[in-house]
Each structure stands twice: as structure tokens, then as C-alpha cells.
Amino acid sequence: MEKKNESRRVDREKVTMRVSVVSILVNTLLSVFKVLAGVFAHSSAMVSDGVHSASDVFSTFIVILGVRISGKKPDEEHPYGHERFECVAAILLAAFLFVVGLGIGAKGIERLVAAFKGTLDIPVPGLLSLIAALSSIVIKEAMYWYTRAAARQIRSDALMADAWHHRSDSLSSIGSFAGILGARLGLPVLDPVASVVICLFIFKAAADVFIDAVRKMMDESCDKETIEKMKQVILTQDGVRGLDELKTRMFGSRIYLDVEICADGSMSLSESHEVAQRVHDAIENAFPDVKHCMVHVNPAD
Secondary structure (H helix, E strand, C coil): CHHHHHHHHHHHHHHHHHHHHHHHHHHHHHHHHHHHHHHHHHHHHHHHHHHHHHHHHHHHHHHHHHHHHHHCCCCCCCCCCCCCHHHHHHHHHHHHHHHHHHHHHHHHHHHHHHHHCCCCCCCCCCCHHHHHHHHHHHHHHHHHHHHHHHHHCCHHHHHHHHEEEEHHHHHHHHHHHHHHHHHCCCCCCHHHHHHHHHHHHHHHHHHHHHHHHHHHCCCCCHHHHHHHHHHHHHHHHCCCEEEEEEEEEEEECCCEEEEEEEEECCCCCHHHHHCCEEEEEEHHCCCCCHHHEEEEEEECC
């Protein structure tokens, strides 16, 4: 079991590092391109969007730190492991997403008020800024799906939060595109309106990431479908006459399990131990996310 956990930890770190390196390279190149496009095409919206992309590099380092610490072996101070630190990393990313959304929303409202007062003066941006916004939408949406797939593969909350950060950047670029296009068509008010709408989408993403991380830190049980499958695996093991109790709790992205089974009361201690061991091994083999399975044997009536 120790070798299995170590192999899983190494695989998680490999996937995280691969996705993170791609994310850092893409965000760095994209942010430089968007800032330069904004400067040369006279688009303040694109410059802000470029700075937003640069902020994603910071969030990726939080992901790397979260996954590495959560993958550390149990020690004297943390005998159950460090998986919950990944939830902490996800909460930090949710807070970062919220701040980004707040900044976009506040700027949008400020410009919207200025537009209604007639004091908003936006220079007509060049075509290059429009191309940069469209490129950003496509690239960041692709990064969202790429990171999301990796997060589901290794069951990583922090990586999933980073995927939503890519999605927030894609939404931001949609706002930039709408604003730039509106300005070129003589409707500059579309830029601040789009920013406010995007802010709400980012808030929703931040809230989803935060709530999911908090639920996993509160020892919430795993989903009902998984529990039913666990019951079926347990009841099909030789020597098991019934199932008295099954408790599950999420510990970060891993599952802890407490099981009470019924067995023949006339069996010896060694025989009942073998039954419990079969149940233990069957559960851990059938459910890779189970980190710990405690099996207690009760005598059947």
C-alpha cells in the first residue's frame, strides 16, 4: 500500500509540473503579446487584460506549492498526511479569483458611471488589439479544458481552481474583445458593461472553488453512488455475512473509510482477520482514491 501511495504521489506531481510549466509559458508569452498589442494599438483594456494574464503565473506557483505539500508523506505532527493543504491552496486561489473579479468589476462600474456622465473618452483602438483579444479567448479557453482534464485525472482541487482561473482570463478577454469592438463601432459603453458581467462570472467561479474546498475540509462524506458501489464490493467478499455500518469522509481529495462487517462468530481471530483483510484490500484496489480503510468485525447473530 505504501508503494501504491508513493507511486500515486509521484504521478500527481509529474502531471502537475507538466501542466504548470505549460501554463507558465503560455501565460508569460500571452501577457507580453497582449500588453504590447495594447500599447501599440492604444487599447487600455488590452493592457489590463495582459496584466490579468500575468497574474495567472502567480496562481500557478500556488498550485505547484499546494500539490507538493499535500503529497508529502505523513509525519509525527501530521500522521494522516497533508492532503488538506491542497484545499488551502484552492481557497487561496478562490480568494485571488475574487480579487481579480472585484478589480474588473470596480473598473467597469467606474467607466460605466463616467460614460453616463459623458466624461468617458476612449481612443479608438487598432485592429491589433482586436486580434490579441480573440487570440487570448481561444488560447485561454484551450488552457481551461487542458488544465481541467488534468485536474480530474489526478483529483486535484488546486489544479481545478487554476483551470477556473484560465476560464476567468478567457471571460476577461471576451470583455476586452466586446469593448474594443464596441469602441471601433462607435459604442464605447459596451466595454464597461461587459466588464461588470464578466465580474459576476468570475465571482461565481471563485464561489464554486471556495465552497468545494471548504466542504472537503469539513469531513464531508463522499457521494452516494460511490458509497453504494463500496457496499457492493464489501458484501461480495468471502466470509462477509452483512454490513453493519459504513462511514466515509473526504480528506482533501482522498477518502477515509470506516467499515463494520458481520462474520461468523465461531471463527478464530486469525480467520476473522483474514475476512477483514480481504475487505480492506478489495476496497483499496477498487477505489484508488481511498487512502485509509479501517475494518471492524462483528459476530453475526
